[in-house]
Amino acid sequence: MEKPLLVTDFLDRARRHYADQEAVLATTGERYTYGELGERVDGFAAALQDRGVEKGDRVAVLDPNTHYHLEAAYAAFECGAIHTPLNYRLVPDDFEYILNDAGVKAVYADYDYADKIEEIRDDVPTELFVTNDVEKVDGDWESFDALVEEGGEHERPEMHEDEIVTINYTSGTTGDPKGVCRTNRCETIHAYLTCIHKEITDDDVYYWTLPMFHVNGWGHIYAVTGMGARHVCTRGVDVEHIFDSITNEDVSYLCAAPTVLKRLIDHYEEHDVQSRGANPVRVATAGAAPPEATIRGIEDNLGWHLIHTYGATETGPLITTSDARRLYDADSDSRFAVKKKQGIGYLGTEVRVVDDDGNDVPRDGQTIGEIVVRGNQVMDGYWEKPEATEEAFNQRVEGYYHMGDLAAMDEHGMLIIQDRKKDIIISGGENISSIELEDTLFDHPAVGDVAVIPAPSDEWGEVPKAFVVPASGDPNDPGTTEKELIDFCRERIATYKVPKAVEFVKALPKTATGKVQKYELREREWEDEDRMVGEG
Incomplete structure (x- = not known):
């Protein structure tokens, strides 16, 4: 039926079966x-x-x-x-x-x-x-x-x-x-998948570090509620409060961007705190993988189980998981190499890596293509933007959402993200449009030309950096300062989008048709890193 x-x-369902059980611990x-x-x-x-x-x-x-x-x-x-x-x-x-x-x-x-x-x-x-x-x-x-x-x-x-x-x-x-x-359908199926792949049960105590506005808290406003588990609400990320809640409220599950994971490890190492209460703790993170040192700190020092997932707002968001325990030895350090990968597709989710002609790349862990996905948790489309919707689903392969991320796929079908096709910067889990930031900087009279790229950051994974060609044409006498341009942006856009660094240059690398070759800037900025994508 x-x-x-x-x-x-x-x-x-929660009201029907758990009416007398605690649902929410409010911030007040x-x-x-x-x-x-x-x-x-x-x-x-x-x-x-x-x-x-x-x-x-x-x-x-x-x-x-x-x-x-x-x-x-x-x-x-x-x-x-x-x-x-x-x-x-x-x-x-x-x-x-x-x-x-x-x-x-x-x-x-x-x-x-x-x-x-x-x-x-x-x-x-x-x-x-x-x-x-x-x-x-x-x-x-x-x-x-x-x-x-x-x-x-x-x-x-x-x-x-x-x-x-x-x-x-x-x-x-x-x-x-x-x-x-x-739609109702894709939100519901995504929540079902979240319950399965995050192992959510009615005795879970979920701590809200992940913003509820962010794709409906990755579907946890549905999944945690529907399972009759407990919500511990917050007004932001406070690592001391997280550890207090873990011990006092027996928190068993939370989500955290890699930068939050690092803050948790640092706090644990600097203070005499307990890392768990009555329940074992698991933590989910998403997107680019945390550094191996972070995964090791979470699992070996804090004793938590880390689940690495991947997705986008358009896809539910979650479409893959590296929590494939038959593919690694839980007692060996070799597991970190698997956990750093973006993982295999969720149940009922078809994830592919394709070349420019829409053909699947070899599963050799080396050949790079674009990630495309098809699944019931993928969006219906963009609000009143049919052309953008058509493009998102049909660029290389018809009927698949195109993620814009470039990746390889290993022999088990696990994704390994290498770079980004789109000019998007993911800093501490937040998306920052380089185009928006460039437009803001162009409004300053001392800016003649500008390109914004992600620069590596130990704390945030990556942060926006602006390369500015001064209107004067002289990078040694630009007519402004790095601080002035950063303050100029801070007055006009959200704080997390503001560039963390500005470098004045004589010219930007461009093609014969005048298109900025950001790839060259990224290569230079990331030359000491393993890959040109941030781990945060």
Whole structure:
């Protein structure tokens, strides 16, 4: 028989079987059972419908990893609305673009970030503005808790598994951000796969280091909830709090970018702390592999089990895992060579590496091609961008999403990423568009030409570095300074996107047609590294 796959099923299941069990430890110390969490979701859903939110409307959420984010997301689902999580590291201009592009009707914003929305509220179509502490926010905002306490009933509309349920905006590599549309079906299947490959069970205690806005917390807002496990909410990454929670709350599972893993190891080595409570600990990381020293520190020193995965916003995000235990000896250091690879495809996921003609490259661990993928967790398409969608699925091979990453594949079919096709920088787990950064620097009168590339970083894996040709033409007398240009960027874009270094040069390497050859700059910058892609 066939049963529609709907994201509302996850909370329904938890309420049905775990109503009296703790669901959430809030950042403010309150503890909510799944029954109580469900009642709060019902209350907010009723308030949204009372204020005109209907099926298909977009409801944006701007929040760190608090229980309000979970409640706002599930309340939107209950209304048949489309959950639109926002990256809290963005600046007001970014939010203005996204709220207009998605036609957002209602927004919930945490008090720490509401001012960024308040600044642009007259320039967006949004009608309802909600926050969790009206006393800390300027402007006309409604209280989340007051809306929950209004009570009332909401009506869950008829929903279908092929309808869009969330739009996640990705930095992209060119132009404005694109809204990645994900349906009930692909979110549900991705959550199922996450439960399987991350071994999530009802007695897990999940600690939120991974931003909930980031592809819906890699699907953990669904998976952890649906399994009836516990959420430990946070307001950001605090390594001391992580270790306290591991011992006091018996945290068993968390996700962390490689840079966070390194901070955890450093804290453990510098302080007399326990690395586990009553539960064994596993940690997932994604993208470019952490350095071997980091993997060794996590597993040998802290005694945690590391799971390395890979994907993109457009793919769920997760499509591969290196946690293939039959392919390595768990008691041998040789396992690190396997764990550093991006891994094999998730269940039901077809991952290939293809050449320019769309043919599979040899599985020799050396021949490089582009990663393409087909699976039920892959996006439906980009919001109102049919041409970008068509291109993403049909560049080399028809019907596959093209990742833009260049990789080799070993004899077991494990991915080994070598470089990036797209001009994207991944620093500490955050995507940074080199194009956006170049456009920002071009606005400075002393900049004549500029190219931005990823530079290696021990802390962040890679960071943006700008090569600037001064308008004066003289790199020894550029008419500005490195600090001035960095400050210029900091005033205009999100802090994490700001270049960490600026080098003044006489000219940029270019082709005969005038295209900048960034590959030459990357080769020079990464000549002492094993590969031209950051490990963070």
